[in-house]
Amino acid sequence: MSGAVEWIAVDWGTSTLRAWGIGEGGSLLWQVQSDRGMGTLAPGAFETAFLELIIPQVGDDEEPLDVIACGMVGARQGWAEAAYRPVPCRPLDPALIRAPTLSPRLGFRIVGGLCQHRPADVMRGEETQVAGFLSLNPAFDGVICLPGTHTKWVHISAGEVVSFQTCMTGDLFAAISRHTVLRHSVITEDWNETAFSEAVSDTVSRPERLAAKLFSLRAEGLLDGLAPGTARARLSGLLIGAELASARPYWLGQDLAIVGARGLSKLYASALSGLGVTATIADGDGMVLKGLAAARALSAEYNS
Structure with missing residues (x-):
């Protein structure tokens, strides 16, 4: 104690x-x-x-x-x-x-939590990180990306959440790397940053080729000895690239902040940097605490 x-x-x-x-x-x-x-x-x-x-x-x-x-x-x-x-x-x-x-x-x-009806979407927990970031940056107008199992892209204007989009990229990476034929190709903690960046760029420009590109990881491993670290980085890049292609209206031409765990935030920042986008990075846990403190203060004011 x-x-x-x-x-x-x-x-x-x-x-x-x-x-x-x-x-x-x-x-x-x-x-x-x-x-x-x-x-x-x-x-x-x-x-x-x-x-x-x-x-x-x-x-x-x-x-x-x-x-x-x-x-x-x-x-x-x-x-x-x-x-x-x-x-x-x-x-x-x-x-x-x-x-x-x-x-x-x-x-x-x-x-x-927050919800959106068209297109249908929900968030629970991320709104507190958003509030924490805004408590430190009250004049922020732009987009906050919250990477995770279900990554959120949140449009902020005049202190309000205007709209948001959720992408199941983390879930997809976990499912594909553990429960498909690609599990044999990506069993490693090694990493190839160049392969990641190239995969991001490739999928942002041609997202319709994602399914075919995924299987090529297995084929290259069998035929050409593709290193597991390269395959793992490329898998991540393909999936994040597909996400960035779908979320383009949220990051293109916007002030952008990334709020999340350090490693994953750096990964998203790297992917966006390759597309010419610079983002501010804020620690996810720190923003949770700031957001919960803001909620407590707001509640006290409301009930006074």
């Missing part, structure tokens, strides 16, 4: 639960995580899973615990549903959803 916790920030996704203890002045006191994501829990198990994770940090006395959370914990299958709000709108709703709790010391509030 360490320090006097003022509130607890939580990012609770499908596979992972992460919590940060925040002290006076926004200081970070501790960080913990577990693999008890939303997808692993029954409806009545959320409070127990959360308390088991944080009690070693905060103790088991009766001090109140003020928690602000984002992510899939607010899904219909989560602890308490925090409804989607349709865009255009500001990324945060000051009316947070309070989850039901048995512990009298626990106050657990959840940030709601």
